[in-house]
Amino acid sequence: MQYNQQEYQKYLEKKSPNSPLLKNVLFAFVIGGAICTIGQAVTDFYQTIAGLEESTARTAASITMIFFGALLTGMDVYCKIGKYAGAGTLVPITGFANSIVSPAMEFKKEGLVLGLASKMFVIAGPVLVYGITASVGVGIIYYIIRFIGG
Template identity: 45%
Template sequence: MATKEEQQAYAEKIKSIQPKPPYVLNCIKAFLVGGIICTIGQAIQMFYMTYFNFTQETAGNPTVATLILIAALLTGLGVYDKIGQFAGAGSVVPVTGFANAVTSAALEHKSEGLVLGVATNLFKLAGAVIVFGAVSAYIFGMIRYIFQHLT
């Protein structure tokens, strides 16, 4: 086993020859792809408002459902993974990134069968997000309630 000094010397040697990641280029790609995804979402919302006479408030739910469907389909076809490899964090726009994560978890276990593989693993990530979302909403709601009644 290597000593601590040897490990530090090795880490310094590797650090000196390791290529630097293109941070600026990665940020630009993430910004552009995230912006494109959001622009597509806005176009879908405008479509629902124009052709189905939804208001801005009522067009939100079908817009989110459509974005989830599109992201899940693209994940199933292997396209969303390529977008994610190119854009990095830009592809993790909350709705589409969440749909990608849920669909990916289900697809990884499809060899185990429809019920025990896909259905069981489909909501592994979703369950955690829902639980933590509900708990944090309760906590922040209680904090807001306390502050409103203290003033």
């Protein structure tokens, strides 16, 4: 059966379910916000209870949130949260941990070197490369403007 472009588009629209956009946006906002609120609570805990300075508390909170993101990914909980939250789980720092641990978990059967270690940065690698490159570029521009330009 041959379809032209318009017929094929109509066929796809008929067969494809509509996404509940408002519901998806709401879940992403609420769950993403909840993850960020937990991160803030962890930061406050480190500042008030543990007595750390603000910058140190933020670093400790980031490490804690990365740990919990990786732990929940390893326990297959983060994926279940992601089914409801969608992009709400991608934005916080826990989403970054998830993007590193997920491929590693998937390829762990291939061994520690060829599986786990080599696949760990499949998704996060490009983000790291371009993030570091952009930060170096911005640093150079800042240096030129600040120290050479005057």
